[in-house]
Amino acid sequence: MNQSGTFYGIGVGPGDPELLTVKAMKALKIIDVLIAPKTEKKSDSVALSIAQPYLKPSVEIIYQTFPMVKDFAEETEVFKANTDEILHELQSGRNVGFATLGDPMFYSTYIYIFRLLEPCGVKIVTIPGVPAFLAIAAQIGRPLAYGNDILTIIPATADLEAINTALDHADATVLMKVYKNFPEVVDALKARGMIEEAVLVSRCGLDDEKIITDVAAHKQEHLNYLSTILTRRNHD
Amino acid sequence: MNQSGTFYGIGVGPGDPELLTVKAMKALKIIDVLIAPKTEKKSDSVALSIAQPYLKPSVEIIYQTFPMVKDFAEETEVFKANTDEILHELQSGRNVGFATLGDPMFYSTYIYIFRLLEPCGVKIVTIPGVPAFLAIAAQIGRPLAYGNDILTIIPATADLEAINTALDHADATVLMKVYKNFPEVVDALKARGMIEEAVLVSRCGLDDEKIITDVAAHKQEHLNYLSTILTRRNHD
Numbered sequence: 448m449n450q451s452g453t454f455y456g457i458g459v460g461p462g463d464p465e466l467l468t469v470k471a472m473k474a475l476k477i478i479d480v481l482i483a484p485k486t487e488k489k490s491d492s493v494a495l496s497i498a499q500p501y502l503k504p505s506v507e508i509i510y511q512t513f514p515m516v517k518d519f520a521e522e523t524e525v526f527k528a529n530t531d532e533i534l535h536e537l538q539s540g541r542n543v544g545f546a547t548l549g550d551p552m553f554y555s556t557y558i559y560i561f562r563l564l565e566p567c568g569v570k571i572v573t574i575p576g577v578p579a580f581l582a583i584a585a586q587i588g589r590p591l592a593y594g595n596d597i598l599t600i601i602p603a604t605a606d607l608e609a610i611n612t613a614l615d616h617a618d619a620t621v622l623m624k625v626y627k628n629f630p631e632v633v634d635a636l637k638a639r640g641m642i643e644e645a646v647l648v649s650r651c652g653l654d655d656e657k658i659i660t661d662v663a664a665h666k667q668e669h670l671n672y673l674s675t676i677l678t679r680r681n682h683d
Numbered sequence: 684m685n686q687s688g689t690f691y692g693i694g695v696g697p698g699d700p701e702l703l704t705v706k707a708m709k710a711l712k713i714i715d716v717l718i719a720p721k722t723e724k725k726s727d728s729v730a731l732s733i734a735q736p737y738l739k740p741s742v743e744i745i746y747q748t749f750p751m752v753k754d755f756a757e758e759t760e761v762f763k764a765n766t767d768e769i770l771h772e773l774q775s776g777r778n779v780g781f782a783t784l785g786d787p788m789f790y791s792t793y794i795y796i797f798r799l800l801e802p803c804g805v806k807i808v809t810i811p812g813v814p815a816f817l818a819i820a821a822q823i824g825r826p827l828a829y830g831n832d833i834l835t836i837i838p839a840t841a842d843l844e845a846i847n848t849a850l851d852h853a854d855a856t857v858l859m860k861v862y863k864n865f866p867e868v869v870d871a872l873k874a875r876g877m878i879e880e881a882v883l884v885s886r887c888g889l890d891d892e893k894i895i896t897d898v899a900a901h902k903q904e905h906l907n908y909l910s911t912i913l914t915r916r917n918h919d
Contacts, residue, residue: 463706464705465705466704466705466706467705468696469702550820552821558826559829561826565824575820575821577694577812577813581694581812584789585692585810585811588809589788590788590798591789592789593794599834605831616848
């Protein structure tokens, strides 16, 4: 009987291939199978293109399509089918990697797979990565949080009421996935004097990176899926 | 006249030397001078010990002591003196690196140096790093934030009122620097039903890493400077 393989959740960082960690590189080199997650809307996998140069020639790449999760309980079937496929590979003794843009435990599809695999008794190694919001702060020269700042990270896919309540209490703020609810987010930032400080960055570290400082004038239809706003409220 | 050197703010990650990025490694290899920040309380520099294996043999290491900043306006003199020393090295044509544990733009001493150097017209490159809270989530197998979670990051050095207000509105929560205000933080988490879910991790990825799941029973005097709590409130 084969010994089961190890499952590696690999954070490949925000987009720039040099923002991969040594640990992630090493894991990519030893895996036999790479799961490349795709969303229903997009055909390419940014995570895969970052991982590709490090993979061994014999690696098998399995594309798995995932829905954008609104209610996990309602969408478990797709995740279960994908998890079963991974389990099958592990049980045949192969090491399987799951490449995640940014960090695996931070707003990623990996979390749902991790939760389904964890009770199965397979060996899981999760390798953290640099999330986009930190790469953006470095890239635009904007200190994100310092001293006693409280930092609030808000996915713009949340309910507007939840977004507004969070912004009421936020000082240093990161808004992720702002392709969603963009006009409402802009209005919410305006109402709190937080729009002037806002910077919008999409596809940070990739060839088509965009940095937008006049966020209020930006049009939603030009927003990429990988778009983030950094801002803060000045209490003084 | 010499051309000025470049200033590199280098995030060396949370502690595990393999959680350094390729970009950070490359910068460490080309710098002529490494600034190793120390606090007044501690003699060693964790950031330096991570960086050391990558440095070129001829590198000069300059130790700089920094106060724990309560009010930056009151403590600028030390920062200005340290900045002047860095400027002097840059102006003599040497490339200078500043090693930061975790990420440079995320609650770090680097931010104050960056702010003082930015108006001086020197070339600055900031390289992001994996912050401790993400390494902890990966290490203990705890998804940090997912779906529409709002993530609140709170330094326990803040005013208790600010901490309590932030916790009132938090769901997924990271509490940093919990060596400070530890009993008060534990009480605040208890009052909100957030202590059962809490995990305290200190010196993640280092040889003396500690993972504490019974946070309420832990004693403040055993807390290391590099201690973080992950928790969340279950609204259901």
